Amino acid sequence: ASIDEMRGDEGVRVVSVCTPTDTHVGIGVRVLGAGKHLLIEKPVALRVEGVQQLALAAGEGSGAGEGRGGVCMPAHCMRFWPGWPEAREIIRSGEMGRVRGARFRRVGGVPDWNPSFYLDDARSGGVLFDLHVHDADFLLWCFGEPLGVRLDGEHRHFTASYDYGDFAVQAEAGWLAGDGVAFEMTYRIELDGGVLDFAFDRAEPLLLTTGGVTRAVPLDGRSAYEIQAGHFLDVALRGAAPRVTLADAEKVIALLNSYGPPFGRSD
Numbered sequence: 001a002s003i004d005e006m007r008g009d010e011g012v013r014v015v016s017v018c019t020p021t022d023t024h025v026g027i028g029v030r031v032l033g034a035g036k037h038l039l040i041e042k043p044v045a046l047r048v049e050g051v052q053q054l055a056l057a058a059g060e061g062s063g064a065g066e067g068r069g070g071v072c073m074p075a076h077c078m079r080f081w082p083g084w085p086e087a088r089e090i091i092r093s094g095e096m097g098r099v100r101g102a103r104f105r106r107v108g109g110v111p112d113w114n115p116s117f118y119l120d121d122a123r124s125g126g127v128l129f130d131l132h133v134h135d136a137d138f139l140l141w142c143f144g145e146p147l148g149v150r151l152d153g154e155h156r157h158f159t160a161s162y163d164y165g166d167f168a169v170q171a172e173a174g175w176l177a178g179d180g181v182a183f184e185m186t187y188r189i190e191l192d193g194g195v196l197d198f199a200f201d202r203a204e205p206l207l208l209t210t211g212g213v214t215r216a217v218p219l220d221g222r223s224a225y226e227i228q229a230g231h232f233l234d235v236a237l238r239g240a241a242p243r244v245t246l247a248d249a250e251k252v253i254a255l256l257n258s259y260g261p262p263f264g265r266s267d
Helices: 001-005 023-031 047-059 085-093 126-130 132-145 226-237 244-259
Strands: 014-017 036-043 072-075 099-109 146-153 157-163 168-176 182-191 194-199 207-211 215-217
Touching: 001 023, 014 023, 023 036, 023 047, 023 157, 036 244, 047 072, 047 215, 072 226, 072 244, 085 182, 085 207, 099 132, 126 132, 126 157, 126 182, 132 157, 132 168, 132 244, 157 207, 168 244, 215 226
Parallel strands: 014 036, 036 072, 099 168
Antiparallel strands: 099 182, 146 157, 157 168, 182 194, 194 207, 207 215
């Protein structure tokens, strides 16, 4: 019935926090302080200081280790979404040569299930922190820090252009006005040896075209959330290496904050 009751229950070992973003750090510090393991939704926080607070509570980073902190893993679900880690593996293996360019698209209707939270940028971070955070994290995971970023559009529908020197990536994100707007999550990545094409609502989500032939890439049939939860249990209870860390969350939050107004935060 309460966080305090949960904190005192020795039968509870793992906690998943799916509350509004502006409550993540407060709840997370209390959970970790009770020695529980924590899977915390994205964005972990709107400021890097919030991520750093969680790292201290989890026994990570400078000055850590004073409490009973459990393992804390951010729920960056695109690192588990079938079709996304496979693309990263193809890219990083070099089997299809260099990346020549890429475009990501993540758009849908304005959230109507909790508008008092989602449409309050001070609480949710808006499209940049709640929606575009997925693609920003994936780009950091695949390619590392960009040389520069430019945003065009307005705060609820924009395209971010990432400069990686030899190639560029465009990532569109938006909450579109109008009733019944279907959600779209796609990418197209061009490499020397072919093209990776993903659409989440297609029967075969990930297609690879090379040598004039298009074929479906075999994917895990489970949902990203099931894969993510299983991985977190391996990390928390069996000591596996995490696929995503609080340090990763800090990097993506720092990147998003670096954009500045009108898209990033100005306070």
